[in-house]
Amino acid sequence: MEKVNQIIQKWNTDPDFVIEMMQDIQDEFRCIPREALEEVTLKTKVPLARLYHIVTFYKSFSLTPRGKYEIQVCIGTACHVKGAPLILDSFTRELAIQIGETTSDGLFSLEGVRCLGCCSLAPVITIGDNLYGDVKVADVPKLLAKYKEGNNE
Amino acid sequence: MNRIQSGDLNNIREKRVHEIKKFKAALMVCAGTGCVSAGSFKLKDLLEKELKERNLDNEYMVVPTGCNGFCAQGPIMVIQPDGIFYQKVKPEDIPEIINKLIEGKYVDKLLYKDIETGNYIPKMENIKFFGKQQLIALRNKGIINPENxxxxxxxxxxxxxxxxxxxxxxxxxxxxxxxxxxxxxxxxxxxxxxxxxxxxxxxxxxxxxxxxxxxxxxxxxxxxxxxxxxxxxxxxxxxxxxxxxxxxxxxxxxxxxxxxxxxxxxxxxxxxxxxxxxxxxxxxxxxxxxxxxxxxxxxxxxxxxxxxxxxxxxxxxxxxxxxxxxxxxxxxxxxxxxxxxxxxxxxxxxxxxxxxxxxxxxxxxxxxxxxxWNGSSGTKVFSLVGNIEHTGLVEIPMGITLHEIIYDIGGGIPNGRKFKAVQTGGPSGGCLPASHLDLSVDFDSLTKAGSMMGSGGMIVMDDKTCMVDVAKYFISFLKDESCGKCTPCREGLIALYQILDRITKGEGKNGDIELMEEISQTMSLASLCALGQTAANPVLSTIKYFRDEYEAHIKDKKCPAGVCKELISYSVNDNCTGCTICSKKCPVNAISGKVKEKHIIDPELCIKCNVCYEVCKFDAIEVR
The missing domain is CATH 3.40.50.11540 (NADH-ubiquinone oxidoreductase 51kDa subunit)
Incomplete structure (x- = not known):
């Protein structure tokens, strides 16, 4: 909870910045824990219902923990035209999870993301902070294996 | 840093220009998101290290810049003041780049190669992709360090x-x-x-x-x-x-x-x-x-x-x-x-x-x-992406034609395929066919043609793109992004999506097209904000220009472009040399065959994941 309070203070307890606070909370905990929401309500006086509205409205937030490595498959138009649906299928097949889910070992979670703005490199994915361009279906098992081994450079 | 007055701007400018002039050349390493993902920060560090080790860091400066707009060829490096353009630069190229720079020569293999003539073009300004552009909003791209x-x-x-x-x-x-x-x-x-x-x-x-x-x-x-x-x-x-x-x-x-x-x-x-x-x-x-x-x-x-x-x-x-x-x-x-x-x-x-x-x-x-309101003045930046030779960012004067952008600047469609459509205006825009390539790119002409300028996305599609699938894609996007506050947008998008989904699965019915048109009209009249009012544009423009493709899905249960999974099948043709790579890569073991013999795909097992098509070097996989 100390972390949560630091985050709230970083944004000067300003109710206009509750979205920013929750983004930081999401980054910190890989989800928005209920206790954190309650703490934000207590400090900023923004009703819990409104915070819940925000958390469920914006795609950045998750009420259940996301994986250690968040996989974002870009499903923007350029990526779609260049085969992103096939890449996404490949991830759901290899990881045996659907969009929005996390693998049972907590290692990977999978999201479809609307355009990462790197359309020249389509199809594009990100795993954690790393961005990969011109991805092929055949690359997916190799990429996942790298992260499973902890070798993600 | 001190707070400055108006008159100080000139001094700062002159001082900085003087500092820059002390160097013989500046190596501008593109550090936009695209090039960064291709390793440009590492490149910058290695360049600085190499120059320092060779005691050349007082003669040549390394500058990380913003996006050059030619992201597919990254990492990109431009050597100023001559404007020498290197693409796909790798760390091992660095010593040679510096050697040639000292000699006043170029590293040929890193230069841009003209797609028509096959000649190397050393200077950025002579590359067609850049030459036809007029930079206002992007005037400083690749020229300054954005963090300075x-x-x-x-x-x-x-x-x-x-x-x-x-x-x-x-x-x-x-x-x-x-x-x-x-x-x-x-x-x-x-x-x-x-x-x-x-x-x-x-x-x-x-x-x-x-x-x-x-x-x-x-x-x-x-x-x-x-x-x-x-x-x-x-x-x-x-x-x-x-x-x-x-x-x-x-x-x-x-x-x-x-x-x-x-x-x-x-x-x-x-x-x-x-x-x-x-x-x-x-x-x-x-x-x-x-x-x-x-x-x-x-x-x-x-x-x-x-x-x-x-x-x-x-x-x-x-x-x-x-x-x-x-x-x-x-x-x-x-x-x-x-x-x-x-x-x-x-x-x-x-x-x-x-x-x-x-x-x-x-x-x-x-x-x-x-x-x-009488015209469209100035320039517009477009992101030219999709099935096009030169993907990237272009800034052009308003009023030039789609043809000029796609062929003269963009270099046309790669892999010998044919142009099918260009999509502008984002999810609320529309798809324009080849017959509209002479259209002037400005606010009013695009709207009149059933698309719109939008923020500047320009996605080029070749003949392997299914227009029904594209319409479904946009409707699916908007369905997810609709905030749900007003009914016409929220429910209209779900209804459109369900119909399109049926059509792409071969379950389309007579009257589907007309029903979609009716729903679209209601949405554009009754939605609260521009998202809902324009949400049906991708459906309406694809029906308008590619009606035959809808009909092929509905009546013949065929996807002419070979995209809609339920309507296509994968098979092996006589080009197959029996190299076995497809059967090794197939995730569901649907491909069988002996070495050096033609392989067979079992349609019962095939999940249409496209891996075989990707890995085959002999064009032996057919998608129909």
């Missing part, structure tokens, strides 16, 4: 601000109005008119208005705003300062997508540098004008690009639009008059003040001298 304010000032940044501080408010507004500039975010509303409304309203009500920069670039297939902020954040800040001075605002906000971490970082660096120099904050450039800029991170909601939703999000609420009128220029943030302009619009403002409204109005199409 002095670089920006050396290129003239904040001069127009100094000029604006000397002008009276109405004169600034009139100048912007006379330039004819219309909003680059998609709507195409005349910027000067918007400013005037906000200015007059705040005077009448005696309140302080707000300025917002919309950097929530949500259109898929568009990355103009990301690139501008990454390459030249100071032009956005300067534009906002001029707007603030014009309408009398003292506080401004930039709303930027969280998917753009590098752009946000650069913007925040630029803001703090401008604050240190007294270009933001109190008594800017020694005048009595105060202005602060805060940044807000978006949290992943497409609808937040809509101005009333964006305002709601800035106030820490869910980004749901509200009924207009009143427009934000009358009642926006906290109920005060608020101007919201897009990144590219702000980036144009300093140039309009610097070179004059007349200069700007002469560029582009139509005559805007009576009213900005």
């Amino acid at each position: 304010i002095e670089d920006a000032i050396a290129r003239g940044a904040y001069n127009s601000l100094a000029k604006a501080l000397e002008m009276n408010q109405q004169d600034i507004i009139d100048e912007v109005k006379r330039s004819g500039i219309r909003g680059r975010g998609g709507g195409g509303f005349p910027t000067g008119v918007k400013w005037e409304i906000a200015f007059k309203t705040s005077q009448e009500k005696d309140v302080i208005p707000y300025i917002i920069c919309n950097a929530d670039e949500g259109d898929p297939g568009a990355f103009m705003d990301r690139s501008i902020v990454e390459a030249d954040p100071h032009t956005v800040i300067e534009g906002m300062l001029i707007g603030a001075k014009a309408i009398g605002a003292s506080e401004g906000f930039v709303y930027i997508r969280k998917e753009y971490p590098l752009a946000l970082e650069r913007l925040e660096i630029a803001i703090s540098q401008a604050e240190e120099m007294g270009l933001l904050g109190k008594n800017i450039l020694g005048s009595d004008f105060d202005f602060d800029i805060k940044t807000h991170r978006g949290a992943g909601a497409f609808v937040c690009g809509e101005e009333t939703a964006l305002i709601s999000s800035i106030q820490g609420k869910a980004g749901e639009p509200r009924q207009k009128p009143p427009v934000p220029a009358i009642s926006g943030l906290r109920g005060k008059p608020t101007i919201i302009n897009n990144v590219e619009t702000w980036a144009n403002i300093p140039v309009i003040l610097d070179k004059g409204a007349g200069w700007f109005a002469d560029i582009g199409s139509g005559d805007v001298s009576d009213s900005p």
